[in-house]
Amino acid sequence: MTTAVDGRTARARRTLRIISDAHIGLINDGELKPSAKQIAARAGVSVRALWDHFKDMEALMASTAARQLAEQDEAFNPVPVGLPLAERVAAYSWQRAEILEAIAPLARAADLQRPFSEALQQNLQENLNRIRNDVERLFEAELAGLDRGHRTRTVLSICAASDWANWKLLRDSLGQSVEEARAVVENTLTALLEGPTTGPENTRKQNP
Secondary structure: OHHHHHHHHHHHHHHHHHHHHHHHHHHHOOOOOOOHHHHHHHHOOOHHHHHHHOOOHHHHHHHHHHHHHHHHHHHOOOOOOOOOHHHHHHHHHHHHHHHHHHHHHHHHHHHHHHHHOHHHHHHHHHHHHHHHHHHHHHOHHHHOOOOHHHHHHHHHHHHHHOOHHHHHHHHHHOOOOHHHHHHHHHHHHHHHHHOOOOOHHHHHHHOO
């Protein structure tokens, strides 16, 4: 009995993976909102099989987005905190550029559905939390001397500069190449972390 259950579980997981692969494949091909029929056809399963595993398209999109975040986390290699600031900023901007380009098709698809999907909104919040935690880890030396309000504003500014929304603006609306967009992110982070108001002395002057 246990063997039969294990076999069914394994088959279900394979089917889930096949459906998710098909969904990602269609999105990567430019079909940002593929239909259940398109996904099932590409996966080589019936539409009924798709609905057996996902209650609706929102659930499928949320599952696909969560899978990509998990794979992103698994492959993540943190920038060393011991590097000089300029090297940390450069390495971080390259890392964000690579990640954002890799997730771009799925991120564009998620943008279309997020206003109507609590699951996708939650996925976005979790990703923003990941970014914020890494920013605070990587730039703790520069953030440590700031008062609470200034530290929060600096962290949020870095997060905004290195998140998908800003990358999409640079790439899609402003027509920047990957390298040009990455350089903008690097310039922004450098200004935030090396600017005249980041030191504790200047912070005290502004916040007597």
